[in-house]
Amino acid sequence: MSKLFVATLLITVLVTASAAMGEPLDAFKDQKGVIDISGGTAHIPVMKEAAKRIMSTNPDIRITVAGGGSGVGVKQVGEGLVTIGNTGRPLKEDEISKYGLVSFAFAIDGVAVVVNPNNKIAALTTQQVMDIYSGVIKDWKELGGEPGAINVFGREDGSGTREVFAEIAIRKGELSPSINVVSSNGAMKIAVAQDKRAIGYVGIGHIDDSVKAPTFDGVIPSQENAAEGIYKVTRHLFMNTKGEPEGLTKLFIDYIFSPEGAEIIKESGYIPLPAEE
Amino acid sequence: MNDNKNTPLLLKVSAVYVSSLMSAIFVFIAVCALDGLLRGGPSLFGSVWNPEAKKFGILPMIWASGLLSLSSLVMGWTLAVGCSCFIHGFGPRPAARLLSLILRIMTSIPTVVYGFASVFLIVPLIRNGLGGSGFSWLTASLVLSLLILPTMVLAMDSAFRTIESETSMTSAALGLTAEQNVAMVVLPASGKWVCSSALLGFGRAAGDTLIPTMLAGNAVQYANSPLDAMRTLTAHIGLVLSSDVGGTAYFSLYVAGGILLFVSIAANLLLRLLRRGPR
Numbered sequence: 254m255s256k257l258f259v260a261t262l263l264i265t266v267l268v269t270a271s272a273a274m275g276e277p278l279d280a281f282k283d284q285k286g287v288i289d290i291s292g293g294t295a296h297i298p299v300m301k302e303a304a305k306r307i308m309s310t311n312p313d314i315r316i317t318v319a320g321g322g323s324g325v326g327v328k329q330v331g332e333g334l335v336t337i338g339n340t341g342r343p344l345k346e347d348e349i350s351k352y353g354l355v356s357f358a359f360a361i362d363g364v365a366v367v368v369n370p371n372n373k374i375a376a377l378t379t380q381q382v383m384d385i386y387s388g389v390i391k392d393w394k395e396l397g398g399e400p401g402a403i404n405v406f407g408r409e410d411g412s413g414t415r416e417v418f419a420e421i422a423i424r425k426g427e428l429s430p431s432i433n434v435v436s437s438n439g440a441m442k443i444a445v446a447q448d449k450r451a452i453g454y455v456g457i458g459h460i461d462d463s464v465k466a467p468t469f470d471g472v473i474p475s476q477e478n479a480a481e482g483i484y485k486v487t488r489h490l491f492m493n494t495k496g497e498p499e500g501l502t503k504l505f506i507d508y509i510f511s512p513e514g515a516e517i518i519k520e521s522g523y524i525p526l527p528a529e530e
Numbered sequence: 531m532n533d534n535k536n537t538p539l540l541l542k543v544s545a546v547y548v549s550s551l552m553s554a555i556f557v558f559i560a561v562c563a564l565d566g567l568l569r570g571g572p573s574l575f576g577s578v579w580n581p582e583a584k585k586f587g588i589l590p591m592i593w594a595s596g597l598l599s600l601s602s603l604v605m606g607w608t609l610a611v612g613c614s615c616f617i618h619g620f621g622p623r624p625a626a627r628l629l630s631l632i633l634r635i636m637t638s639i640p641t642v643v644y645g646f647a648s649v650f651l652i653v654p655l656i657r658n659g660l661g662g663s664g665f666s667w668l669t670a671s672l673v674l675s676l677l678i679l680p681t682m683v684l685a686m687d688s689a690f691r692t693i694e695s696e697t698s699m700t701s702a703a704l705g706l707t708a709e710q711n712v713a714m715v716v717l718p719a720s721g722k723w724v725c726s727s728a729l730l731g732f733g734r735a736a737g738d739t740l741i742p743t744m745l746a747g748n749a750v751q752y753a754n755s756p757l758d759a760m761r762t763l764t765a766h767i768g769l770v771l772s773s774d775v776g777g778t779a780y781f782s783l784y785v786a787g788g789i790l791l792f793v794s795i796a797a798n799l800l801l802r803l804l805r806r807g808p809r
Binding site for chain 1: 657663744
């Protein structure tokens, strides 16, 4: 009796589980059409994986994913060139009013200050980072590191990562004009990984062995700490559509908010957010 | 203009299509740049770029574009004259052929390949050997001079070839060696072309975007030393465009574009004037 009970229970669980797993993708059954996505580079791994899963079970759906940055995402979705434009920052008021865009925050991404792995510095404070980026501190020896001029790297105007860094990490502090500017997380990692005296910042999801993230005000910049709100230098990632999404586009956005979507977001190095009702 | 009434329709269409497209671009940029000038006013010609504080100074970028393209031109052009002379008489035949082949291949290498390879090869070399972060005026200039080299050599090469075919017999009859022929006859006779190839190179150097974006560091400052970072007008347009849209910083880009267009038109007009002059 009990064996049968256990078996029944097991089957029930399995069936429910597989139904739950299959359910988000089932919504795309018999759908056809095209979704074009562009914008923030941080979103790309999430969008690509979701697109792959949807397209491999539904060959009549075609989803293209491109980067370009938050600005490009806004512009292209606003002008109807793509169906979903991604941003790593909330939309500006004039962007919403000009294009009639609707935003969906789906993940949290943290931004961390990074240095070369050979740098001895293991901890930095807000004040120190502010002084480095405003040009007050110019040499690593002032921070107790190996003597040598600090090579400071930043991101371009309007980059979502830069915005999180400038507004939260250094509290809108002054930025020295002599900061070197790179235009992506990848380029930042290459610059810092190569240069023993470099300092820069990247999205937490991009931290790997090539760079080192010292503690910031005593907190380790990790996804866990960002999710729990202990690590404060974070931003939300948004999908934006022109007007309320319909049809296939709505299905795609619902999929990102499904349990399977959350899994993809986690695998990409971010923390999933629930859908706003 | 054209008194041939039998011009095929398709040829007319393509001619009209291209010229109207080009004039549309000119007019568009000119109008937008003027609008930008009116809106930005004197703040455009300041030294501070800080859109949040409504400071849209693009002088450091203009300065950087000028410095970088001129320094690259000096290096590239000198090399180009050297290469051309090597190919046409100074170098041994097989080496000359090889150099000529390499230069032709160089024209087909995408700019981004130069940029990416340099990030890993030249940037660390400059950083460890000379100091700074390695992303500097010098780095960008070295690579940019290589980039514009083949264009200039090919332009000089065709001039050398034409003149050589006219003078080689006479020179040989006078007892001049191949080296003497190049140095004393061909090079002076093709002076106009050697100068106009410099303008070609200048146009490419001033207009290139990827090399300065990837290698010059993009800091908005006046570069005082070759090891300082700089941001050119082209890199500036690329960087601001890649992530900001509709903001107030936007109009200054048209002014930057207008300046670039103006410089390249001026260079082209100069080129035409040079070529038209008596040979």
